[in-house]
Amino acid sequence: MASLFSTTYASLSYGGRGPAASKPPRRMVVVRAEAINPDIRKTEEKVVDSVLLPEISKPVTAYCRCWRSGTFPLCDGGHLKHNKATGDNVGPLLLKQK
Numbered sequence: 645m646a647s648l649f650s651t652t653y654a655s656l657s658y659g660g661r662g663p664a665a666s667k668p669p670r671r672m673v674v675v676r677a678e679a680i681n682p683d684i685r686k687t688e689e690k691v692v693d694s695v696l697l698p699e700i701s702k703p704v705t706a707y708c709r710c711w712r713s714g715t716f717p718l719c720d721g722g723h724l725k726h727n728k729a730t731g732d733n734v735g736p737l738l739l740k741q742k
């Protein structure tokens with residue numbers, strides 16, 4: 645399978661003259677719109693699993709399983725855009741306080 649992400653640099657003038665010289669290069673992540681879940685529970689709108697744990701500090705923590713989160717490994721809701729663009733049904737893994 646080909647890489648899901650490719651990274652390119654939008655600014656090549658870092659270190660040069662002008663206003664962009666003092667700014668670090670901005671990274672641009674290009675995400676291809678293709679489903680990453682070919683066959684797991686495809687009858688469900690979104691695949692979300694929960695694990696109940698007795699000893700965790702937060703009531704709920706969502707971990708990303710779509711690889712689209714800007715706060716990876718935590719879910720930031722990026723799966724919603726991915727699912728809409730691809731017809732996929734991925735969702736986070738929830739760790740819940742028991």
Ligand code: FES
Nearest residue numbers: 708709719722723
């Ligand atoms: S952003 Fe990846 S599962 Fe939510």
